[in-house]
Amino acid sequence: MSIVSLARFQFAMTTIYHFFFVPFSIGLALVVAIMETAYIVTKKKEYLKMTKFWGNIFLLSFAVGVVTGIIQEFQFGMNWSDYSRFVGDIFGAPLALEALLAFFMESTFLGLWIFTWDMVNPKLHAVFIWLVTFASMISALWILAANSFMQHPVGYSIKNGHAVMTDFKALLTNPQLWYEFSHVIAGAIVTGGAVVAGLAAFRLLKKKVESPAFYKKSLKIGLVVTLFGSIAVLTAGDLQMKALVREQPMKFAATEGLYKDTGDPAAWTLIAWANENQHKRIWGVDLPYVLSILAYDKPSGAVQGLNSVNKQLVKKYGARNYYPPVNAVFWSFRIMAGFGTLMLLVSLLGLILARKKKQLLYKQRWMLWVLGLCTFAPFLANTAGWLVTELGRYPWTVYGLFTIKQSVSPNVSVASLLTSNIIYFLLFTGLAITMVSLIVREMRKGPDHDESLSEQEKKDQQVDPFDKGAFE
DSSP states (O other), X not given: OOHHHHHHHHHHHHHHHHHHHHHXXXXXXXXXXXXXXXXXXXXXHHHHHHHHHHXXXXXXXXXXXXXXXXXXXXXXXXXXXXXXXXXXXXXXXXXXXXXXXXXHHHHHHHHHHHHOTTTSOHHXXXXXXXXXXXXXXXXXXXXXXXXXXXXXXXXXXXXXXXEEESOHHHHHTOHXXXXXXXXXXXXXXXXXXXXXXXXXHHHHTSSSOSOHHHHHHHHHHHHHHHHHHHHHHHHHHHHHHHHHHHHOHHHHHHHHTOSSOOOSSOOEEEEEEEEXXXXXXXXXXXXXXXXXXXXXXXXXXXXOOHHHHHHHHHHHHOSOOOOOOHHHHHHHHHHHHHHHHHHHHHHXXXXXXXOTXXXXXXXXXXXXXXXXXXXXXXXXXXXXXXXXXXXXXXTEEEXXXXXXXXXXXXXXXXXXXXXXXXXXXXXXXXXXXXXHHHHHHHHHHOTTHHHHSOHHHHXXXXXXXXXXXXXX
């Protein structure tokens, strides 16, 4: 257990856990905004019920996302201080804009949305949740502007051993930013739709379910959002992978498990396993022509392997091991792409079966089980995608400029890192249990819970905590 490995594990743990809730809250905010807009247009009370019911689950995801985000950012100063010193002049601007502009906007309009039911015009109230959705996406944009610099540094110069921003516009026009942003937002849309559809499917599996029409309508909306998001995420992912062929050939070769240069045309490896110590593939199943089509949109063209790219990097940056963890990157990519394709097919099939004339979906328990289990699919896909993005950049924190070993804080110890790892693990486990239990409780309450309360119970829930009588 070295300092570098423990620091990397801690950052991976905090970042992955935080990233469970980023696409969750962005996507669910969009779904809730769509539901409230449907209420404004149709005046149907069922859409208002959906807005409030799924809005409660969105608020839970937002709250936990804020907590985990604070812990995740704390890592920069705690374990990666040398990295923070190196990129601080560049990261300062986008991270400040994220906090002062996007997050404040998101929090302000979320507060207005929560506390102004029946107090403002319904159309204005719907605008609040759309502004929350927009602000959450802009927040992601600024964070990804910083991350895209790590992937593809632009608009900088090196002064006194530090990266200094010379062109802020270059950060915003960085092609890597827009590949990442479109991919992340599309993944968030899928997450929001899949969660709503999956949780609704679980409720419909109950033998005696209250308000079945409510969950059927919610499921259909979730499927539509999931289908749209799945098409977008596969398109964005395809464009991002094509860019890797040019910008990060080592990462691209790792996602395909290629140690040797391919022939022309290039075959795509469906499944494989590599001996990372000997830098060679042990076994694999190849599909002819497919990799050329995926990489170049034509059935011809060769792809460089890890060994060739490593020689080029040694010549350019000096003697060092530039091989990423190939098996982890290879299988993470397939998990991401596999679940992305699965959600596209499942949402399409679900909508076909849910057509008004026959509505076969609600009679097929096996399909409801599939939809329910797909609640977890976007979380696995999002996590796998970020593993590809970050592990594939090894050994760099900032590609071509700063390595992982250079980035670690010089004053941390194995004991302190091990202790904080245990504490964070227990904290995140507690948060996860709390989050899941609260969602389950909301689902069990059902959409008609508020209407079933007595007038006195409603008044008790609306007590102003700052009113002097609240404590009497």
